[in-house]
Amino acid sequence: MTEDVSPESVSFTVPITTRFAEFVAQALGGFRVLAADGFPEEPIFAADFPFKREVEAHRALPQSVGAARMSLLNMLSKTSQLLWDNALDHVRALETDVLMTPPPVWSPLTLSRTVMENVLIHHYLLDSSIAGGLRLARFAGLWRTDIGHMGKMADALGHPGATASTASTDARANKLLADAGIRERFNAKGKLIGHEVDGDNARLDINITEQAGKALPTWIPAPYRLLSGAAHGRPWMIERARMLAQGTDDRLVGEAATLMTAAMVVFGSLEVAVTTWQNYYGADLTTVRREMETRRTQFPRQAAAMVNAVEA
Structure with a gap:
């Protein structure tokens, strides 16, 4: 076990070592497996949770409307599973990416951004705090946008x-x-801008930046803006790798801080997704969530101890 050192007392603006990359890859893999394997083998839909209540509400409607809404809810559930599977696939890719020789530069942030975006859309659809009508309106917009x-x-x-x-x-x-009674909404120029269900309105597509501010934990500062700078190859962001390469034979050099950021974004995103599953469907994932939180809070201190030992 690596000795705990305060992350605030250590600078991660240092080149990536093989040992540090292996540590991050192992942490990512363990976190992914924990999140993926934490679900019960048989789905549990608790009666006092939104999914079960919405199913009952749809089935109480006139048959044609209720059947159409149930079809949409089933599609929405399959889409959320697709987003989850794609997020986990990109975590798997990140586990391999961090082990590259020479070390990666900005690709870890690009991969973690995909994980985050999939989780944000997942939460947008399954958010337990919204009404069932708004949920269908959101899904209608996403479907039409796609x-x-x-x-x-x-x-x-x-x-x-x-x-x-x-x-x-x-x-x-x-x-x-x-058939589901979902009304299209148009602007003054006749352009489709969203949908309305039972008085609840949703725009035509998700605003990822806005959703990131609402859904992600506050301990991840401005993650979408930061990761977008790397993913879109913006000079203000990627110039940093050239500065770190000064005095070496490399054109660009990746730093430990990049792996730290990618890992913490992944940890936070997967925690959001698992919490969203529990709060919407009612499956008891409390033990998994507790273990995820423990690993995530230990990670920065263990990483700091490793970097501190190398510097010493």
Whole structure:
């Protein structure tokens, strides 16, 4: 066990060592497995949690409307699972990325940003604090936005089959949303801007920056802005790696602080996702959440002790 040292007393603005990279990779892998394997083998939907209440509310509606809303809720649940699986896949990729030789520079932040974005959309859909109508309105907007992206891609490729498939999906969405009683909202120029369900309005697509401010823990400072600077290759951000490379034969040098940031963003994101699952579906994940918190709080001190030992 690495001796605890206060993270505030150690600078992580140092090059990445093999030992430090291995430590981070192991921590990420353990955290991912803990999060992925913490769910009960059989799904548990507690009666006093939003999912069960919303199912009962949909089934109490006239048959055609209730059936359409249940179809949308099932699609929403499958989409949230897809987002979760994709987030875990990128954590797995990050575990390998940090072990590269020579060490990575900005790719860890790009991978962790994908984890964070998937979790933010996951939370946007399953947020236990919102009404069931707003949940469906949010999903309707995401679905229609994705169909729009599919259409643009089909047009760019000039592929008749892709265009026909997108048109079919669009028609299906129009019918299902209408059957569910979901009203489209337009601006003064006639442009679709969102949806309304039972008096609750949602915009056409998620605002990731806004969602990051609401859903992520406050101990992750401005994560979306920071990670976007790296992912989009903005000079103000990536210039730092050139400065660290001065006096070496390398053009860019990755630093331990980058791995620390990537790991903490992943830890916080996965904690949000697991909490969201529990609060919406009612599965008891308290033990898993407690262990995740313990590992996350220990990580900076263990990392600081390792860097401090190397510097000494």
